[in-house]
Amino acid sequence: MPFGIGSKNTVHAVDNASPQSTSESQLAALTQTAQAQDPIAPSDIVPIVRDIKSEPPKSWKDNIASNPLLTAGVGVVGFTASLAVARKSIMFLADAVKRHYLIKLEIPIRDQSYAWFLQWIHQHQRNLAQANRGGIAQADAPHVSPFTSPIKYLFTRYTPRTHYLSVATTLSQHENGSISTSFALLPGIGNHIFRYKNAFIRMERTRELKNLDPQGIPWETISLTTLYAHRNIFTELLSAAQEQALKSQEGKTTIYTSWMTEWRAFGQPKTKRPLSSVILDQGIKEKIVEDINDFLGSGKWYQDRGIPYRRGYLLYGPPGSGKSSFIKALAGDLNYDICLVNLSERGLTDDRLNHLLSNMPTRSIALLEDVDAAFNNRKQKNEEGYSGANVTFSGLLNALDGVASSEERILFLTTNYKEKLDEALVRPGRVDMAVEIGLATEWQVERMFQRFYGDDEGELEPERKERVNELCREFIEVLRASGAFEGEGKSGISTAELQGLFVYHKHSPEDVVATAKAMVQAKQSN
Ligand SMILES: Nc1ncnc2c1ncn2[C@@H]1O[C@H](COP(=O)(O)OP(=O)(O)OP(=O)(O)O)[C@@H](O)[C@H]1O
Ligand SMILES: [Mg+2]
Structure with a gap:
């Protein structure tokens, strides 16, 4: 011891x-x-x-060193500190890598590309999955041989899967008016990886529930991240998305409505209505179409003379004469979209209206329907401003004058009561062409009858064809006898009413004539 x-x-x-x-x-x-x-x-x-x-x-250092409790504490602190340092370094490194080797693209929901991209990614993922299933080379990936470059080949075959999906339901209207529904499964909120042309791209879709638009739709953003070396892929990807979106809208007209200070597509693009399906009185359609084509071809002429490049049309006439139908068909014919302005909309101020009309999507027609309603209100209020709306009369005039812009602007106004419109509104520069679209004339009745029952397709037997012509003449005769074409040559029947009658008896022109006769008799006996 x-x-x-x-x-x-x-x-x-x-x-x-x-x-x-x-x-x-x-x-x-x-x-x-x-x-x-x-x-x-x-x-x-x-x-x-x-x-x-x-x-x-022993010195104080030795005392500390020999104290097991203290050394353990120091060890833990040291370990934690080193962890923190390591974490910081990794973060710093990751940040540096991100800054130097990655590139990020943000697409906010209000950018047009947002909808385009979502539509595109849905199709893109489907194409990749199909190509992989069928062992087919992918259209957007360069061909790689599995024998010469096996690793590269594996990369081109690998399609990362998306596990968070959201559904987008599309209602499409066919030419015959029927509506079909389709569902697209889009990458939902969260992170996804996808491949485009051999570049792997991380997609992050975020939604801010606190940030809602007036329609209650939350604010969303899509962020795409890829290697800096692949930075050009974003431009290619967005071009492909745009091209696909435009292709899917071919033959369709988009109707935009105002959303705060911007235009937003209202529902799905509508199938174009053929201009020939709208039957206006003789020569009217041609007159407007010729004028608008002349306007569209005279950009330089306007520019050279310093005249604002815009043209305003006013279509006036009774309800159901085809004013709105004609404007929509015309837009489709010109390959233009329509920006619909509702002057009675709550919260539509002078500034907003001015801003909206000065910032329309390219290739679109501004359509202000029932513009007389605004004047009615103005008269009732007997002051500058319509009841129920915030747009003042002078605000409307200023918006129509617009800022001097080199961009073309086509404006259509419609009303049932031209006499209620203020002179200031229909003066040249605001309304350059005012056209009456009246009740059906003999000429229109005949065209509409033939369009419903005639031989447009060339399928009718000669006898049947002759019978239809006979019934058409009889129908016009009945209307004439009822005094319908008297006065200013108007039948007293609107084209919308005619359409209603023809749709009701879609397979029997005989029934149309019989109904017309019965109606006239009933009218005379009253
Ligand atoms: N001239 C026409 N040619 C073909 N269809 C027509 C014509 N006029 C009306 N129609 C049909 O009648 C319906 C109503 O027409 P539309 O909405 O274009 O009338 P409108 O003149 O704009 O009426 P309102 O003044 O009430 O707005 C549409 O379904 C349209 O197809
Ligand atoms: Mg209308």
Whole structure:
């Protein structure tokens, strides 16, 4: 037992001895004292004394180092600190990599590309999956041989899957008026990886539930991230998305309505209505179409003369005479879209109207329906401003004048009551051409009858064809006898009413004539 040697005093003396005072002689004296008190051989003591002699007295650092609790604490703190440093370094590195080697593109929901991209990615993923299933080379990926470059080949075959989907339901209207529904499964909110032309792209779709538009639709953003080396892929991808969107809208007219200060597509694009299906009185359609084509071809002429490049049309006439139908068919014929303005819309201010009319999507016609309603209100209020709406009369005139813009602007106004319109509105520059679209004339009745029952397709037997012509003449005769074409040569029947009659008896022109006769008789006996 090494610490059993010597008395407590002895050990105490050794402990308290300062390094400077512990000399050889003191040690010898101590050894002797110990021998005298304890009969242990000197040989046993020497190593211990030697230990004491060689061990330097402990400094505060040594004390800390020898304290197991403290060292454990320091270890934990050190470990945590190193972890934090490592984390920071990784983050810094990741950030540096992101900045130098990655590129990010943001597409906000209000950008046109947003809808285009979602439509495109749906089709793109479907194409990739189909190509992989069928082992077919993908159209947008360069051909890679599995023998010469196996790794590259595997990459081109790998299609990351999307696990979070959202559904987009599309209602499409066919030419015959029927509506069909289709569903598209789009990448939902969250992160997705997809491949385009051998570049892997990370897509993040986020939705801010706190940020809603007036229609209650949350704000959304799509962020695309890829390697900096593939930066050009974004332009290619967006061009492909745009091309696909335009292709899907071919043969269709988009109707835009105002949404705050911008235009938003209202529902799905509508199938174009053929211009030939709208039957206006003789020469009217041709007159408007010729004028608008002339306008569209005279951009330079307007520019050279410093005249604002815009043209306004007013179509007036009774309800159901085909004003709105004609404008929509005309837009389709010109390959234009329609921006619909509702002057009675709540919250539509002068500034907003002005802004909207000055910032229409390209290739679109502005359509202000029932513009007289605004004037009615103005008269009732007998002041500058319509009741129920915030647009003032002068605001409307200013908006129609618009800012001097080199961009073309085609404006159509419609009304049932031209006489209620203010002179200021229909002055040239605001309305350059006012056309009456009246009740059906003999000419229109005949065209409409033939369009419904005639031989447009060349399928009728000659006898049947002759019979239809006969019925058509009889129908016109009945209307004429009823005094319908008297006065200004109007039948007193609107084209919408005619259409209703023909649709009701769609397979029997005989029934149409019989119904007309019955109606006239009933009218005369009253
Ligand atoms: N001239 C026409 N040729 C073919 N169809 C017509 C014609 N006029 C009306 N129609 C048919 O009648 C319906 C109503 O027509 P439309 O909405 O174009 O009339 P409108 O003149 O705009 O009426 P309103 O003044 O009430 O707005 C449409 O379904 C349209 O197909
Ligand atoms: Mg209308």
